[in-house]
Amino acid sequence: MVKIIIKNLKFWYGKKQVLDDINLLIENKKITALIGPSGCGKSTLLRCMNRMNDLISSSKIEGNLIYNNKDIHKDYEDVSILRKQIGMVFQKPNPFPMSIFENVSYGLRAAGIKDKEILKKIVEESLKRADLWDEVKDRLDSSAFSLSGGQQQRLCITRALAINPDVILLDEPCSALDPIATAKIEKLLIKLKDEMTIIIVTHNMHQARRISDKTIYMLDGKVIEYSETKSLFVKPKNKLTKDYINGEFG
Ligand SMILES: Nc1ncnc2c1ncn2[C@@H]1O[C@H](COP(=O)(O)OP(=O)(O)OP(=O)(O)O)[C@@H](O)[C@H]1O
Numbered sequence: 001m002v003k004i005i006i007k008n009l010k011f012w013y014g015k016k017q018v019l020d021d022i023n024l025l026i027e028n029k030k031i032t033a034l035i036g037p038s039g040c041g042k043s044t045l046l047r048c049m050n051r052m053n054d055l056i057s058s059s060k061i062e063g064n065l066i067y068n069n070k071d072i073h074k075d076y077e078d079v080s081i082l083r084k085q086i087g088m089v090f091q092k093p094n095p096f097p098m099s100i101f102e103n104v105s106y107g108l109r110a111a112g113i114k115d116k117e118i119l120k121k122i123v124e125e126s127l128k129r130a131d132l133w134d135e136v137k138d139r140l141d142s143s144a145f146s147l148s149g150g151q152q153q154r155l156c157i158t159r160a161l162a163i164n165p166d167v168i169l170l171d172e173p174c175s176a177l178d179p180i181a182t183a184k185i186e187k188l189l190i191k192l193k194d195e196m197t198i199i200i201v202t203h204n205m206h207q208a209r210r211i212s213d214k215t216i217y218m219l220d221g222k223v224i225e226y227s228e229t230k231s232l233f234v235k236p237k238n239k240l241t242k243d244y245i246n247g248e249f250g
């Protein structure tokens with residue numbers, strides 16, 4: 001099943017075109033990795049999927065991103081409704097300056113849930129889902145900044161999970177983390193894909209190979225290849241993909 005349809009997508013920052021006629025079918029309940037050299041447009045493409053680029057006034061978009069039979073840019077008047085379904089996690093862990101409990105319950109409280117027991121229950125469930133509960137259960141009222149970097153990133157994933165998203169977008173979520181913290185996040189993402197669609201930008205090709213089902217290789221704002229991960233890395237169809245994964249790029 002297809003989760004997001006991307007049709008003839010083009011994107012500009014001012015006069016500079018950074019996405020050029022992107023066409024992709026993102027599959028449901030799979031992990032899709034987005035790889036390619038720095039500046040090729042990975043983050044821009046990811047941000048188009050939940051309209052994070054809306055905030056950039058000089059930007060222009062053409063084409064369509066279809067989610068749940070709706071055009072992400074045209075049919076969602078209230079972008080917060082879209083972002084409840086399509087959550088995002090960034091490169092640098094960005095917990096809010098508040099307690100661990102308040103971080104996880106933030107989205108729920110923003111949605112008007114005030115009942116303390118309900119909040120407690122969902123916070124616990126979400127932290128358990130993200131395998132973080134045992135590490136934080138005795139310090140839920142401590143500042144989120146008291147956690148290690150890896151824990152902070154898992155807290156950010158937990159915060160995204162608490163509102164029960166259908167899709168999670170992750171932009172290089174492990175690039176600031178050591179291999180052990182990275183392995184925990186990879187294990188978590190593999191577990192979560194039973195329940196949701198995951199799209200991850202990564203510069204780490206080993207990571208893409210380890211966790212993703214499908215891989216998109218981008219170069220200069222274009223999709224060069226989109227295949228099953230194994231086949232993209234073992235038998236790339238395009239010479240440009242081959243050069244990149246063999247480290248012969250540029
Ligand atoms: N807010 C912005 N305003 C103007 N240009 C931008 C903006 N954000 C990104 N760009 C430019 O758009 C192009 C694509 O950037 P993008 O961040 O999508 O690349 P990327 O593939 O994610 O790179 P990296 O791997 O370094 O994160 C780059 O040339 C970048 O300089």
Ligand SMILES: [Mg+2]
Pocket residue numbers: 042043044171201
């Ligand atoms: Mg980027």
